[in-house]
Amino acid sequence: MSINGANVMSPERLADLVQKAQKAGADHADAIHYSGSSSSVSWRLGKLEDLERSENADLGLRVIIGKNQAIVSSSDMSDETLDELVSRSMDMARNTPEDPFSGLADKGLLAMDALPDLDLCDPKELDEETLKNIAAEAEAHALEFDGISNSEGAGASASTGHICLANSDGFVGHYSSSNFGCSVSVIAGEGTSMERDYSWTSKRHFADMESPYKIAKEAAERTLKKLNPHKASTCEVPVVYDPRVSRTLIGHLAGAINGAGIARGTSFLIDMMEKQVFSSAINIIDNPHIARGPSSKPFDGEGVRNAALDIIKDGVLQTWVLDSTSARQLDLISNGRASRGTSSPPSPTTTNFYMEAGSISVKDLLGDIKDGFYVTELIGSSVNSITGDYSRGASGFWIENGELTYPVNEITIAGNLKDMYLNMTAADDLEIRYGTDAPTLRIEKMMIAGS
Numbered sequence: 001m002s003i004n005g006a007n008v009m010s011p012e013r014l015a016d017l018v019q020k021a022q023k024a025g026a027d028h029a030d031a032i033h034y035s036g037s038s039s040s041v042s043w044r045l046g047k048l049e050d051l052e053r054s055e056n057a058d059l060g061l062r063v064i065i066g067k068n069q070a071i072v073s074s075s076d077m078s079d080e081t082l083d084e085l086v087s088r089s090m091d092m093a094r095n096t097p098e099d100p101f102s103g104l105a106d107k108g109l110l111a112m113d114a115l116p117d118l119d120l121c122d123p124k125e126l127d128e129e130t131l132k133n134i135a136a137e138a139e140a141h142a143l144e145f146d147g148i149s150n151s152e153g154a155g156a157s158a159s160t161g162h163i164c165l166a167n168s169d170g171f172v173g174h175y176s177s178s179n180f181g182c183s184v185s186v187i188a189g190e191g192t193s194m195e196r197d198y199s200w201t202s203k204r205h206f207a208d209m210e211s212p213y214k215i216a217k218e219a220a221e222r223t224l225k226k227l228n229p230h231k232a233s234t235c236e237v238p239v240v241y242d243p244r245v246s247r248t249l250i251g252h253l254a255g256a257i258n259g260a261g262i263a264r265g266t267s268f269l270i271d272m273m274e275k276q277v278f279s280s281a282i283n284i285i286d287n288p289h290i291a292r293g294p295s296s297k298p299f300d301g302e303g304v305r306n307a308a309l310d311i312i313k314d315g316v317l318q319t320w321v322l323d324s325t326s327a328r329q330l331d332l333i334s335n336g337r338a339s340r341g342t343s344s345p346p347s348p349t350t351t352n353f354y355m356e357a358g359s360i361s362v363k364d365l366l367g368d369i370k371d372g373f374y375v376t377e378l379i380g381s382s383v384n385s386i387t388g389d390y391s392r393g394a395s396g397f398w399i400e401n402g403e404l405t406y407p408v409n410e411i412t413i414a415g416n417l418k419d420m421y422l423n424m425t426a427a428d429d430l431e432i433r434y435g436t437d438a439p440t441l442r443i444e445k446m447m448i449a450g451s
Helices: 011-023 079-094 128-142 211-223 243-256 259-264 324-329 362-367 416-421
Strands: 028-044 048-064 068-074 148-167 172-188 193-201 235-241 283-285 307-312 353-355 371-381 390-398 403-418 424-426 441-449
Touching: 011 028, 011 048, 011 148, 011 307, 028 128, 048 079, 048 128, 079 353, 128 148, 128 172, 128 211, 148 211, 148 307, 148 324, 172 211, 211 235, 235 243, 243 353, 243 371, 243 416, 259 324, 371 403, 403 416, 416 424
Parallel strands: 235 371
Antiparallel strands: 028 048, 028 148, 048 068, 148 172, 172 193, 235 441, 283 307, 283 353, 371 390, 390 403, 403 441, 424 441
16 A cells, blocks of 8 residues: 655654654654555445545654653654654653653664564455445345345445554564455344344455355344344353453453553452462463464564563463553563554553463353353443453343253343453354454353343
């Protein structure tokens, strides 16, 4: 992908900008540049509803004077504007309060060696006609299923992007990525008995996408299974999370082990380092180097080397998710988990964050449950990040004697994440799909509030 004119920002030009900031009096500086293009179509009931095409470029410059830092951003990459950015950032830095933890990443941590090839960018370009055909095919297949009465629409998209980062310690790194997607949402039933569901695919490479027919089939089947839902009585039973929602449970973990939150003291796991958080059968990893991974990157938002990181090993919490600032606050060392925008300082975040597959099949995971609940959708959120108290609206299917039976909706499931994690069993069906992923998960006992 390329953007013509003054918005082009080569690695050399970005490094020159950092040098200008140093010459202007900055002790340290870094700059990041994002550019990209995207196309998408929306299709409903056999007609094109919307077609969008966008190109964008954005630059962020951070300067540090002593312990004062300032960040400015611009979408104009002309020489005049870049000179103004340097001047403005220096003026701002001289007038900001000190931050004792600000600064670039330690030079020894920077990814100065050859970067890993993660195969994140597919050069294939899709024109609008191809995108329309993909969306139209997905919707048409979905509407062919008996019982599907309407469509909420289908969509297809393609995008490419480029990231470049340079700092005053000599780091210059850049990489490109692409993404292709297709989705469809349909309705079954009539009047007040209608139900809806969806399916989608999103991949770095076009050839890896699931077919429009497969997406349509999954959306239709999921929707039809939800017809004629029952209510459930209040009870305490085993709860099993479908992979579409099981990932939210480790998403809460990601928030609880974020170094910024730990430094603020706002996590229910703050005292759990090197302690048992899950059963000994559970392992959770953050791996930025998965080839074609949804959240892969060859270096972090500060240019720090990154690699696979054990977060939970044999159930024991191994580390926090750290960038340089949170690491300094905690008297630790960054583990390469910085994320960065153009208008704010780096902050810690996960990459491809996932729970390893267990050794038990989904069928066996359900097998000994006499009565239980299988969650396919979560609604709203009431999760206390300080105490771990958990309460979510939910819908799904009732489990009887190890089998999914009738659909259930309008219930609330509740517990405490500490207890839920310790009583969690993972099935063997992990798929890296979202960037935060988990297999089907069983929790031995949760409270269900129903009718």
